[in-house]
Amino acid sequence: xxxxxxxxxxxxxxxxxxxxxxxxxxxxxxxxxxxxxxxxxxxxxxxxxxxxxxxxxxxxxxxxxxxxxxxxxxxxxxxxxxxxxxxxxxxxxx
Numbered sequence: 001x002x003x004x005x006x007x008x009x010x011x012x013x014x015x016x017x018x019x020x021x022x023x024x025x026x027x028x029x030x031x032x033x034x035x036x037x038x039x040x041x042x043x044x045x046x047x048x049x050x051x052x053x054x055x056x057x058x059x060x061x062x063x064x065x066x067x068x069x070x071x072x073x074x075x076x077x078x079x080x081x082x083x084x085x086x087x088x089x090x091x092x093x094x
Contacts, residue, residue, distance in 0.1 A: 006044045015048040
């Protein structure tokens, strides 16, 4: 992970999506002085989470392209989803 300091510009770059970037900038610009640091810290945390998730997904793609199992422990949710779908059908849901 980069050691670059977190700035408004860097957060905007990591957020990438125009709608998220606009929301971040609007919140930063409207934050009262006493809430500015906490607003920045919240968006910094969001950006860090997004960056971490992106790096994790890139690792998964790299492993799959090499025909390898992705790292980590994976839970197959198909069984649970099938069970829930059966329950919904039994209750008459579409």
